[in-house]
Amino acid sequence: MAKKIHTKRLRYIPRGNERNRAPRLKTFLTEDAAKKYAESLKLKNYKVQKTNFGLGRKFKIVLE
Numbered sequence: 001m002a003k004k005i006h007t008k009r010l011r012y013i014p015r016g017n018e019r020n021r022a023p024r025l026k027t028f029l030t031e032d033a034a035k036k037y038a039e040s041l042k043l044k045n046y047k048v049q050k051t052n053f054g055l056g057r058k059f060k061i062v063l064e
Contacts, residue, residue: 027051027058034059 005007028034034048045064050057 025060027060031059033059
């Protein structure tokens, strides 16, 4: 007979779609990479900004 998983343990097993936070935004290592990605998506009014979080110096795309 197979051993039953305890019900307390079953509550903490991740099921995949129960993530309770906002998705992270896409960041780029260089300003050129951000511009290239924005042009590949055919964005017209965008601005490339430095991110203000973390230790790294990354860039993000902001729509105007």
